Amino acid sequence: MAIKAYSYAKDGSKALSKNFHVREFRCKDHSDPIFIDDELVTLLQKIRDHFGKAVNINSAFRTASHNARQKKASKYSQHLYGKAADIWIAGVSVDALAAYAETLLPGKGGIGRYYTDGFVHVDVREVKSRWVTQ
Template sequence: MAINAYSLAKDGTKKLSTDFKVREFRCKDGSDPIFIDSELVEVLQKIRTHFGKAVNINSAFRTASHNAKQKNASHYSQHLYGKAADIWIAGVSVDTLAAYVETLLPNRGGIGRYYNDNFVHVDVRAAKSRWKG
């Protein structure tokens, strides 16, 4: 898929799919531009459609400086490339959410289960990676 650059100021309200807008993927430091992989949006939309509930994004694109401040984040983080999102769905457990994401990315992508913070990391990297944080 393609990594696209958007402007928070100009494109923030632009719809990327039925249920997701550019602004939802912004870096929490408020920087502009925002990089978003179109495949990530497709995966998140499939999750939204499957569960029939809002997919809440804690963190998606991150600048290098913001990423450096994150617990356990590395310079290999897929968030730096717009290829990752940390998500949660009200009323859906970490294990249930991660198990569904596994059906979408069975032989590739990153899936991290974060029980203490109640979210699942999802990324669309080419290699397969699974972990618990």
């Protein structure tokens, strides 16, 4: 897959898939451009289709300066490359969401369970990484 650069001003409303648009992946610091990996969009769309409910994105692409201000962020976070999203679905538990993501990422990708904050981190890195944070 490929990482693409988009402009929020120019492409914010652009559909990336049936249910996802460029604006949903924007860094919380409101910067431009926005980097998004096609494989991440495909993963999120599969999750959306499986549960039949909106997938809410807390955080996707992050600039280095914004990432550095995050308490639990890795210095080399996949968010920096447009390859990660922190997601939740109303009425779906962290465990159920992570378990389904596991079926889509056997042997690769990152899946982190964040119970206190109520979301699951998913990313499309080449190696497998799993973690739990209370």
